[in-house]
Amino acid sequence: MDFQHWPPVYDEHYFPAPSQRYWFPHIETMDPAERETLILRKLQAIVRWAWEHSPFYRQKWEGAGVHPDHLRTLDDLHRFPVVTKAELRREQAEHPPFGRYLCVDRSEIIRIHGTSGTTGKPTVFAIGRDDWRRIANAHARIMWGMGLRPTDTIFIASFFSLYLGSWGVLVGGERLQATCFPFGAGVPGQTAMAVRWLREMRPTAFYSTPSYALHLAEVAAEEQIDPRDFGFRLMFFSGEPGAGIPATKRKIEEIFGARCVDSGSMAEMTPWMSNAECAFRHGMHLWQDLVYCEVCDPQTFEPVPFGREGTPVYTHLERTSQPMIRLLSGDLTRWVNEPCECGRTYPRLPYGIYGRIDDMFIVRGENIYPSAIEDTLRPMEGFGGEFQIIIDREKAMDKLVIRVEYSEEWAQQAKITPGTLDQLQDQMAKRLRSVIGVWPVIKLEPPGTLPRTEFKARRVVDNRQLYEALVEPSS
């Protein structure tokens, strides 16, 4: 790679020795201060690129009184206003289909993807030819860090369509020279077919969302197949938290007998794997020279010190087609800058992404994250793996109902009677009360009652309609 040139052009013939821990040893282990010089140079280049090619950014920045010349140090970056997803949707509605932040000629676009449009109008992603190669090289490098090697066969069990997760793994796996088995997901009956293929082909690596992996294990169990028989060595995930939540990580590792690695930022940020654990899995590294991440105060959007909690704000350093400069994730995490066992000198998110600054919900004044509820229930005896949160308002008082499936195993051991159900419900409510600060009403249900998602788990039903008029951040 030529570090002087921007946008960077990767040597497609480069390949590390298989015994080598790092794809690019120098960059991955360099002194953080030295890396900051590299990052700043790339940052200055992409900000200028956007200023010159995007009326959207220029207008936004002029309105905020900032100019590329103001970016003299990394610390200057927070003077540039954050971009929200709502803003991107609005921009694309006004300037269809790509918005005025498409910074390459249309002839350069080789791929179109998008969001599935759950919030009304979908967002369209256009990816340039050169960007696609940079994404491939970034993902290969990060997947190498997870421990993937050319000898691996990667079974990709997520939907190949608008969703970029599957495609990013595929193009990274190809660059890594692994064998890719892009099986997909989402079509009725496909999970049962996946079980058959997995048993037959025994791929060494597996990618999906964490909830899909748990679903797969259930389908395997229905066919009397132990998921350990698939023989996975490495499973890596994105698309929803889960794999970074200690209890879920442990559960996946136990069920499959494989190493569980967390990754993921946002589809808009592709290469989205710029947050990703290494093979030691002490929390996701921020691969800062690919995508620069600031963990920020959710009100001021200024970076918080290491050790503190905040929301990631991401900036592309290599994407020319639709560069995102300070895209607000709305996620919640805590970052640290302590050394990792792997030797990489990137900051880390030791607890992964564990909440949302917007889907976090408040019940009787308490901030509650579904992930906290999940983390509390997972290790409890009797918990069947699925739950749903329903928030109601009863006579002006918030009522938190958690529907929980009990496990088959528990049902067999403890005879199901109103008595045993009450007892387990009480235990769960008590345990949760101590974690979330609110007494929930637990409703135990038989296994298989709750709706399954093959994609992102949607577990919170808020009937109070409190958050309808979400305030846009005052950039």
Added chain:
Amino acid sequence: MDFQHWPPVYDEHYFPAPSQRYWFPHIETMDPAERETLILRKLQAIVRWAWEHSPFYRQKWEGAGVHPDHLRTLDDLHRFPVVTKAELRREQAEHPPFGRYLCVDRSEIIRIHGTSGTTGKPTVFAIGRDDWRRIANAHARIMWGMGLRPTDTIFIASFFSLYLGSWGVLVGGERLQATCFPFGAGVPGQTAMAVRWLREMRPTAFYSTPSYALHLAEVAAEEQIDPRDFGFRLMFFSGEPGAGIPATKRKIEEIFGARCVDSGSMAEMTPWMSNAECAFRHGMHLWQDLVYCEVCDPQTFEPVPFGREGTPVYTHLERTSQPMIRLLSGDLTRWVNEPCECGRTYPRLPYGIYGRIDDMFIVRGENIYPSAIEDTLRPMEGFGGEFQIIIDREKAMDKLVIRVEYSEEWAQQAKITPGTLDQLQDQMAKRLRSVIGVWPVIKLEPPGTLPRTEFKARRVVDNRQLYEALVEPSS
């Protein structure tokens, strides 16, 4: 491209002038006799490759008393025995997972795909790194011949999973430098979403199976959208006949106001587009220097003269990973060698692929054998031993109905009620879905209801009239 070297290596930087009709003018328009020399050289190379790398082929050929040295002219090829799909399945069952016709090192494999396993055990496809590039170059060249150009945006509306159709279009479209929008298909609700995206993005080109295009038009109509408003210029198809049948072609062209182009051979033969129409669409050309096709007598497997009907027997000329040498398609077609308006000097299939020499049938792009249905039902409790397959077309979508007799024994044990019938029907449908890849409608009937045959059971009733509007050839 270096024509002296085998396996061929394509120049990835080569690109024809946009105004040029042909990708490789010289090869596509050369004197057929001259081309035969080229084909023979490639044929000799691949037969020797298989002999040296594949115990499967060597054993088979030794048994038939043939040797690569016997291949002195194209005419000698028919001395080599045909390969059947059943043979490949058997070989993979005995030598899992790839069979002894995998002719490259496992480290060369970059992709795994497969059939959906209609005959019980699926066939596994392993594609080598270099083959994948050759497939890309072959498809780009053929798609260029269809009239696709870098300015096109190709909406790919077929399932991205085992099925190679979608992937072949994608990798060809990428090499052609078109914009690819790999939308996929098959997930509940996805067609309605496709309608929204098509109206919004207005891609110029569209790929799917012909029946899916008709289904899409119906879904559009439900939303009061005229499919002509999508603005397609070019639609191209494979996966099932249809697009080559004059009446269906006309129907698609009228509904969408676009040019309808037929293509396709077999997944095993990827690059499968080696049968494909050009922009003039006078029937599929046989791109003989990529995949050599002989249209053969269904008994002797010797080529029939031009003008006659037979079954295509295919031979890879550039695939090193799993070379198919004389793979019997079992399809039915008629070939001619008359000049085409486009100026290419390849033979043609003026009526496309219009039938089968066996009882295999295709529903929603899945190859289905009655024997697979029988094998699945046989061990099931409640199955009475007789069944009948009825294929209908309902609103342009294939509908597979299977009338099944339940057993006397089951009728005695389980009281016959709507509930017990439903339950057994569900079980059978679910089991079959996982094997044949399509949801059937099961109709349970009392023992003795279905017609008996004394000789070969003729169990398939196809009401779709796929092949009906066939014009009798004049030659």
